[in-house]
Amino acid sequence: MSALTFAGKPFQMTPNPHPATAERRAAILADPGFGKNFSDHMIQSTWTTEGGWGPAELKPYGPLTLDPAAAVLHYAQEIFEGLKAYRHADGSIWSFRPEANAARLQRSARRLALPELATEDFMAAIEALVAADCAWVPESAPGQERSYYLRPFMYASEPFLGVRPAATIEFLLIGCPVGSYFSGGVRPVSIWLSSAYTRAARGGTGEAKCGGNYAASLAPMLEAGEHGCDQVCFLDAAENRWVEELGGMNLYFVTRDGRLITPELGTILEGVTRSSILVLAKELGLEVEERKVDIAEWREGVAGGEVTEVFACGTAAVITPVGKLVWDGGEVVSRNAGAEDSVTMRLRRTLVDIQYGRATDTHGWMRRLA
Ligand code: COI
Numbered sequence: 001m002s003a004l005t006f007a008g009k010p011f012q013m014t015p016n017p018h019p020a021t022a023e024r025r026a027a028i029l030a031d032p033g034f035g036k037n038f039s040d041h042m043i044q045s046t047w048t049t050e051g052g053w054g055p056a057e058l059k060p061y062g063p064l065t066l067d068p069a070a071a072v073l074h075y076a077q078e079i080f081e082g083l084k085a086y087r088h089a090d091g092s093i094w095s096f097r098p099e100a101n102a103a104r105l106q107r108s109a110r111r112l113a114l115p116e117l118a119t120e121d122f123m124a125a126i127e128a129l130v131a132a133d134c135a136w137v138p139e140s141a142p143g144q145e146r147s148y149y150l151r152p153f154m155y156a157s158e159p160f161l162g163v164r165p166a167a168t169i170e171f172l173l174i175g176c177p178v179g180s181y182f183s184g185g186v187r188p189v190s191i192w193l194s195s196a197y198t199r200a201a202r203g204g205t206g207e208a209k210c211g212g213n214y215a216a217s218l219a220p221m222l223e224a225g226e227h228g229c230d231q232v233c234f235l236d237a238a239e240n241r242w243v244e245e246l247g248g249m250n251l252y253f254v255t256r257d258g259r260l261i262t263p264e265l266g267t268i269l270e271g272v273t274r275s276s277i278l279v280l281a282k283e284l285g286l287e288v289e290e291r292k293v294d295i296a297e298w299r300e301g302v303a304g305g306e307v308t309e310v311f312a313c314g315t316a317a318v319i320t321p322v323g324k325l326v327w328d329g330g331e332v333v334s335r336n337a338g339a340e341d342s343v344t345m346r347l348r349r350t351l352v353d354i355q356y357g358r359a360t361d362t363h364g365w366m367r368r369l370a
Contacts, residue, residue: 077155224247
């Protein structure tokens, strides 16, 4: 722990003098929900144009001070990541492909004109927070899938109203114990197909993990809720024809003849779960296709039985079966959604068994944190 450095400087340690009581922590760990209860510490480092990244401080989790003119509040110069720490049966704590999240944060930073954070500093921040708050990493019985969700993020803190990349930037890392993202555990979710809204256009920020993409999905999400759906699906902005992604997760389709199809990259987020599934599916004997997916292929494919399963995936969602697609004037139901012997659930078990250390990590994806 003491050997950890960030930007070549030792971590500054300010332990929380008032950590949660063991009783409160135990109550949260028993029923964590998603993204509601945060652990005792957080990490912060400030970047300036002149000095680069300053030392990182591990300090009590708590509110930030922000100048009302901070650029992020006006021009949304902000990016984030999401990854999980998993407690294995022997008590050790691991993360899944964290270098892929570090690399995506660097790509997002380039798109939002933010400074890049080196992979080794990203890793050091995660190790430092997990070491300090390891008691917050839940134990997880098979089927429970509890974990500690890590949320690294970066924002423009410089107080300045001119539109240009800010000269002062904050990097923070917070974490919280989590259960399943959707209430009710692993169950088939329903999707509203948005025709009024799109998520990203060519050349836009669709591939970056920036808060603005998620803010723009909220009005469509309200629309989804009004139609009784859990999530919204966006089509491409040019032709309103090609399936892109959901509000916060990627999509996959399973066909009757054993193919697994996912929308190609370009304007969608390159999900770490998405790319891991591409590898695992081939090993399960599925033929994998990354290509444009016509919305008609989904609607008519499910109705006619060509498309046997649809699922969503992401760090938060893991792999979640899609039970229904609803649009203005119709709906189509995937009858096999969530069945134990479905391709969706087989892929899900394969992935989570690696993440929780129940299966051999033949790909070298797991990194020990504590
Ligand atoms: C994640 O899957 O980690 C995300 O950042 C998506 C968000 C819907 C929670």
